[in-house]
Amino acid sequence: MKFRQIHLVSRPSGPAASLDNFAVVSCALPASTATMAKNSVLVRNAYLSLDPYMRMRMSDVKSYAAPQPLNAPMLGGTVGQVALSNFDGLKVGDWVKLQGGWAEYTELPGKACTKITVNKDVPASAHLSVLGMPGVTAFYGMRHLIRPKAGDTVVVSAAAGAVGSCAGQLAKLAGCRVVGLAGGADKCAVVVRDFGFDACLDYKAHATPKELQESLARECPSGVDGYFDNVGGDVLNAVMPLLNPFARVAVCGAIANYQAAKPVPLLQPNLILTSRLQLTGFIISEQPKKVWDEAQAELERLVAQRTLKWKETVEHGLENAPKAFLSLLRGGNVGKQLVAML
């Protein structure tokens, strides 16, 4: 029997990735545990997580992650069910979270899988969004770096995305005024109506960073105490002058730079001193287990209480992962971008 993987077969030649950077590759499934490594499992992946950081790894440039190897499966997080097991800790049918890559099946050491609970309140896919990397990213950036107090004003970019939507809700729970930034009127409506932000500005409806800054200033009459930055670039430049003394900026993503020919400069770095700002870049996968455990416990509690909302944009079929990924980079998603392979 065969299954499919998506390989990176070429690196983007310019700023933008394209469909021909990817290829579907057919592979043989192990017929039984007899042909599998000791203590390994075969997982049938149900959902693949697509994330903006993957674009950085497609290019062979210095970044926090090693470049994605060529002619090998694209890396990525998945959830799925164990299909074959010769590992004592997991049996066929168990739901697990893993670095399964862009693949319908993954064979890997059993201890590299994390068993997850799937029930009517918590679908399998939630472990890739609100309870997974995006949720923990939002939690760490908001609770550990922005540390909002009741009455603070917090701005969140890419507010309709998996990370931003969660980050903004956590700031609302802390008693803040929360203003989102998103691309398009539809997304802004979702951010306010479904995620409960106080306001959301459509950055695409502003012709210049200056206009965006003026709109944002109107929505933040007491200035900005925390900025959860998923995009960098012009939006960061628009937010900077509105930051209050001692404001914190959690630098979580830089979508604006991932497909740009060169980085957008920060126009007023002098504000770091004059407004006594703290800007901290972070990658959640590097945080210790303690941070993940604390975040996941709290997020599970909030999900169980139905206090925390999340959304998904689901593409069906692994062969459509490249298309869905390029759409994600253009902001085509609301909430977590997933590929379903069930």
Place this chain on the structure above:
Amino acid sequence: MKFRQIHLVSRPSGPAASLDNFAVVSCALPASTATMAKNSVLVRNAYLSLDPYMRMRMSDVKSYAAPQPLNAPMLGGTVGQVALSNFDGLKVGDWVKLQGGWAEYTELPGKACTKITVNKDVPASAHLSVLGMPGVTAFYGMRHLIRPKAGDTVVVSAAAGAVGSCAGQLAKLAGCRVVGLAGGADKCAVVVRDFGFDACLDYKAHATPKELQESLARECPSGVDGYFDNVGGDVLNAVMPLLNPFARVAVCGAIANYQAAKPVPLLQPNLILTSRLQLTGFIISEQPKKVWDEAQAELERLVAQRTLKWKETVEHGLENAPKAFLSLLRGGNVGKQLVAML
């Protein structure tokens, strides 16, 4: 009897301050405590501290400090001896530290003065440098923000200055490789020979930021783990790409911007994310008493041990304070810039 103050009589019309922004004003001394406010003292200032931050306050722009009022004495820290007292806590002859301003005498509430110890190991002027604001600034930025570990590489700009020379010595005491940046070969020699830095680069001897970066890369073969930034601008741009993952930047000053027509942009803010950097701007006067007490106790211990060195550039006569201040802004000083009025 008369004494002199220096007033700000006009704001700089362009980027550079000039001598005609200042004027010497003659004032009457109180003849006795009878004409002074209750619980006040009259201090004869011995030394005035000149600091780059004063340039910012001369302009009427948004910054961390309110603009310096026009037609009033320039603000600034001094040390001096009590000349008249109707405050129980201080008697004539006591040495005190105060916000005395650019003035030969200052009348102020006794409780606004801090009594200081002056002896053969600790001259009065040390309370304005290594034991005063510059020393505490260096201590806070290094110990609380950069938090160096043995084996780290730390870069310090304005390394021959009062803050930078102390910051670098604290990093050496922590077991770091310490590379200074200063303007001119003479200053660089002082930084290495007298302050014990491992190396010091003359930024003026480099035609472009790129060349400076290349020299710095050679002096920092293991990258840079901490950067104590006193200058901002092109130097910050040169250091940024050399920063290792998780490096800390203490943003303490931005001398490059104080007299610039517009801020120098930060060219690669994307590195904040990709190198997981932390940039923190701070103003030492805003830190709580606990921070000052901890720093001063440790600095006094290091001075008493003769472990910590400091230097002073002293101008004589209050009337020469404007000239000395403009020289400071051009980097004319080594160590702490003071005006002696004894």
